[in-house]
């Protein structure tokens with residue numbers, strides 16, 4: 129209850145209990161206090177005072193010492209004994225103002241004392257002041273009790289401050305409310321030097337300090353705010369922040385770790401790499417980066433499902449950790465998953481390509497061992513690109529980008545291997561430049577030809593179409609494989625004029641076959657992504673068809689699966705335009721791209737061509753066989769024609785036939801042939817009937 133400061137009526141006026149056996153004293157005291165805004169109850173002896181205290185619960189008590197039945201000291205003692213939560217201010221009014229009496233009054237719990245003769249003029253002020261102080265103290269006590277924090281008063285040594293000298297029985301100080309029992313549990317020995325240091329900083333600067341430490345084997349986290357209390361003591365307010373810490377840890381974990389494998393993610397790796405570069409600059413601490421990409425992982429994900437893909441990625445992460453010794457104590461190897469099937473390994477302290485190469489070999493060996501995943505025996509091989517600091521880049525971006533390029537070189541070199549950035553890129557860029565220049569020359573001097581590879585229907589064993597495949601006969605180098613020059617033509621943009629030539633040449637050939645046995649063959653032409661995204665392609669196709677007067681039924685476009693997924697909406701639109709012309713569309717290299725099956729239904733396609741990498745080993749590799757069977761089953765459901773590419777032997781043929789494949793293309797029937805040889809072949813009845 130607070131003392132009213134205005135005449136406002138809402139708060140009830142504080143109640144004063146006055147106990148004195150002298151009726152005159154009581155009357156004057158009542159008069160003085162009522163005038164000051166108090167309500168007053170009176171008692172004429174000690175027992176009555178106690179009874180009235182219990183009955184009225186006054187806000188302040190004024191007790192004469194000498195009263196019949198029970199003296200004021202005893203009444204005060206009994207009042208204190210009843211109180212647990214708050215202490216009512218009690219004045220002892222005594223005629224004796226010797227130090228012993230005053231000391232005794234405080235010891236039994238009095239808040240203040242007044243000596244007779246009572247100073248009537250200041251009585252009300254005194255009572256009001258004590259009541260206000262007591263209210264304030266009660267409020268603070270309530271706060272301290274309600275707070276979940278532990279509070280300690282610490283001395284300059286950071287140890288619990290003895291509060292005995294401040295003690296006043298009955299009316300505890302704030303410091304006394306503060307337990308120091310738990311000091312030893314709260315501040316284990318190792319935390320105390322820092323606490324002591326921070327107490328001293330708080331005392332000298334007056335600025336609050338924060339100390340954090342863990343207890344209970346690291347399971348509980350405490351945060352202590354240290355604020356100066358007086359010249360030599362500080363309050364240490366200790367809060368259990370375990371929940372917050374766990375939350376922060378979780379957020380950190382989500383932001384910086386890959387949730388699937390538990391490895392650091394791209395962000396954290398970027399920081400590690402930045403730190404390594406700084407360290408390398410300071411201390412001549414070289415390092416190497418291995419950029420690891422899994423070959424054919426997308427296939428597993430798409431065909432066997434994401435859960436299998438996840439299991440596999442976890443297994444890969446484990447193997448990477450083990451074979452590089454990343455988890456060993458003091459290891460300077462850091463591994464991260466950058467996303468998808470891309471992992472990266474930072475080899476601290478590695479300063480030569482031999483050492484980096486040896487570790488990359490270990491990774492290749494470890495990862496290419498078959499893995500047992502949910503009852504399947506899976507093989508994923510890695511392609512690894514390596515950069516060395518500082519020769520292959522001096523920023524994290526360039527080092528990673530160059531390692532990525534080197535990884536692609538490893539893929540082009542047949543996968544399951546590693547390539548260094550410097551060597552591969554230097555050789556590659558020189559070679560690439562030569563080829564690019566020579567391709568321009570080849571266009572002008574008619575060095576290209578088209579060969580045609582038959583597609584054979586598996587039911588009738590007759591040739592139903594051919595794929596046009598470009599051939600380049602270089603005047604000095606001889607035949608150059610399209611796998612070598614097409615990617616360069618694509619990178620340099622030369623694929624657009626080359627592709628236009630292919631389309632025109634194929635249409636010219638269709639026209640030339642009009643009066644031969646090949647008149648009904650549909651010719652398929654490969655279209656690169658760079659071509660499909662040029663505005664002219666539709667026009668080029670229309671022109672080529674019109675100028676040779678050929679119908680749409682004679683032409684088919686083959687586009688790769690990865691192209692399909694690049695920009696789904698615009699690809700769907702472009703393909704629809706070709707469909708409207710009446711052209712057939714097939715998806716080349718199916719199984720190697722990233723298409724989800726649900727997407728396939730969005731595209732206006734007629735045929736899926738199973739990539740030869742699945743066909744090659746289907747008779748010896750269960751996974752490949754399973755993938756081919758799955759593609760065939762799916763195509764049947766989607767009502768799509770299927771051509772298996774690269775069929776070389778009878779076992780492959782039998783498998784494909786048994787699983788409902790429609791057509792095959794491959795050396796088993798024929799290699800790609802120049803037009804004259806194709807004409808001769810189609811008339812060859814022996815070959816025609818061999819597998820019918």
Ligand SMILES: Nc1nc2c(ncn2[C@@H]2O[C@@H]3COP(=O)(O)O[C@H]4[C@@H](O)[C@H](n5cnc6c(=O)[nH]c(N)nc65)O[C@@H]4COP(=O)(O)O[C@H]3[C@H]2O)c(=O)[nH]1
Nearest residue numbers: 597598610611614630654655656774775776793794795800
């Ligand atoms: N081992 C083996 N290989 C077989 C077998 N049957 C066919 N092949 C080869 O497999 C490739 C099939 O063509 P692709 O997947 O479209 O792959 C083609 C295609 O992506 C690209 N390409 C070829 N001609 C053109 C073209 O005119 N334009 C564009 N954009 N790309 C082309 O170059 C790639 C390679 O062409 P090629 O070297 O002619 O290689 C051809 C073909 O000769 C077999 O039984 N065993």
